[in-house]
Amino acid sequence: MKKYIETARFYFKAQLAFRFNVVMGILLAVGRIIFAYVLWGAVFSDRGTYGGFTFDTMLAYYIINGFLTQFELSDGVSGEVSARIRGGTFSKYMVLPADVEGYFFAQSLGASAFYMIIAAVTSGVWILLFGVKITFVGGSVIALAALMAFMGMIVMIQINYFLGLLTFKFMNISIFLMIKSNLFALLNGTLIPLALMPGWFGNIFRYTPLYYVSYLPSMMAIGRLVEQAAFGFATLGVWMIALFIINRRAYSVLRVRFDGVGI
């Protein structure tokens, strides 16, 4: 365990070398808030509520969702695994005296911890700047939402690690990863709260882990859908176990295809 903690600590510190990029990336997230402010400002101009949201709760939703997605960096795992396999340098990870998937967990979580601090500060700035009134929903609900977001982040790393491993078989998965990012933005509730989608949409996707990565934690943080938390934890637990088995199997089967070109 110690080596994974060291790895996480190293990647936390490594972000300091790219602090300008980190700050730029997080500042650019203001685009999402402006989008929400302008779009929902127009929608709420002639009504007080929409889909159970007020203008303030809608903005609070986007700020919290933006906060959670800013430090969810699992996309980098699939990109890194894929690029390393294609470039022939994945052997760097194969020879490490650590579990490859565990190493990527530590790497991603270490970087996320750094981003989380900056995202928290900038989210506070957005709240002040856009004058959003946040209603405190209680410490226990916030703790549950935070735990769910953390579990969601673990599952996302597992999913992205699996997708990266597919490069062993398909060589170029970059287009697939870009389509995945588009699709996940909708399913994570980053574009609009899933509560506004038709009922069947939520009923289907609440069986997938994506529903719990940032959407449900954001909704819980504004005091809604708290009753879905238990089902969410159970669903995430099942997915974590399933993906753990799938990833072990996939790695042991696919890694023999690696020919180490470029070494």
Next chain:
Amino acid sequence: MRRNIKFILTLVKMKIIGSSVFRLSFFGAFFVDGSMFTLQVLMFEAIYSQIGSIGDWARGDMMIFIGTFSLLNAINMTVYFFGLIGIPRKVIDGDLDYYITKPVNPLLRLTFENVDLGSLPLIFLSVGIVIYGVNIAGYILSALDIALYTVLVLLMALLYYDMEVLLRTVAFFALSVGNLESIEGSLFDLCMKLPGTLFKGAYKVIFMFILPYGIMATLPSQALTGALTAEAAVYGVAIVAVFTFAALRFWKFGLSRYKSASS
């Protein structure tokens, strides 16, 4: 002129031959951007299921707007995006030497050397979304409406091109334009979801005057919805003229400051 057209056709022919080597990724941009705009249609369908209009934009109008932005993006991806995106790298690496030493306008070659015919289906998808919007709104279009729309789309595609050239010309003066490209992506992402007329105050000044992403799909869309005023059309033409002039002048100025990396 005739010589330039012959040159462009030769570049396209060379590109097609080159693309045949990478058949799997040939339609990559189509799938990636096609999925992005399809999800955007789904998102606004969900929002409009509970309201009649956002600002002055009814459901059909919004579909026309999305289709038009998709069309501009499709023209960009098909014709010049993959050529222009390589400018900063070529400037920094000194590869621009190979362009300025040839008896042809370097910008012309850079613009058309990476025409991506795999993005061509995006144009059909976009036109399909526009037709869908026109049908929903129940507009009966005259030949004049369609001609005006076509002219405005082409003008706005030129404006889009100008913005891309302006931004990438900064590479002559800076070590990296990565962050500027991120800002461009963020602004583009914001403006493709919101018609320019929804912006108020400072946002209106930024997106309608300084960085006119906000007018790109708005003006052509208004030509179909009947909301286009003569003043707005003249403003659109004027801003295209100003930005085209600025882009070409800035490019020339940048080129005069180019220091080959190999010398």
